[in-house]
Amino acid sequence: MARVAGGPRVTSYAEGSAPSPLGPLRLVVTDAGLAYVGTPGERPERFAAWAARRLADAPRVDDPARLAPAAAQLHEYFQGTRVAFDLPLDQAGTPFQRRVWDALVRIPFGETRSYADLARELGRPGAERAVGAANGANPLSIVVPCHRVVGSGGELTGYAGGMRAKAKLLRHERAHAGQTRLPIP
DSSP states (O other), X not given: OOEEOOOSOOSOEEEEEEOOTTSOEEEEEESSSEEEEXXXXXXXXXXXXXXXXXXXXXXXXXXXXXXXXXXXXXXXXXXXXXXXXXXXXXXXXXXXXHXXXXXXXXXXTTOOEEHHHHHHHTXXXXXXXXXXXXXHTOSBTTTSOGGGEEOTTSOOOOOTTOHHHHHHHHHHHHHHHTOOOSOOO
């Protein structure tokens, strides 16, 4: 399972991309771990706002070796040979956001949960909107699987990378997990 560090100060970072069936994924790895995975369908201002908050004045370094473990594990995921990530994560957020993100990594590969399910799991029944906001603030698409969260009736709901990407990720996981229930458009 991915390990969350979450330190507030970034002293340096490497940025690059990894190929995927969705298109190139944007990767940012700090000295503490993987900090950002962006999908091609994301709005550019989402990354810009995150980078302004999180990277501030930290220098960007040319360090392909820092990016390699994340790129390799994402490749394995898309090949269907990896169902969970084992990377150090540098994921800064509020205590509630971090609780939601921790709950996301516990959703098994190939399965989904509703916002209501997560709210109940966190001991906050009725906090579906707060869970949705924390889910939407997740900077580590795919690795912290926010795409596995759906509406209470199983319908697809928001995803920063776009609904087509979310559907494609869920179909990919269902196919590799041998699951066929709940058709995904």
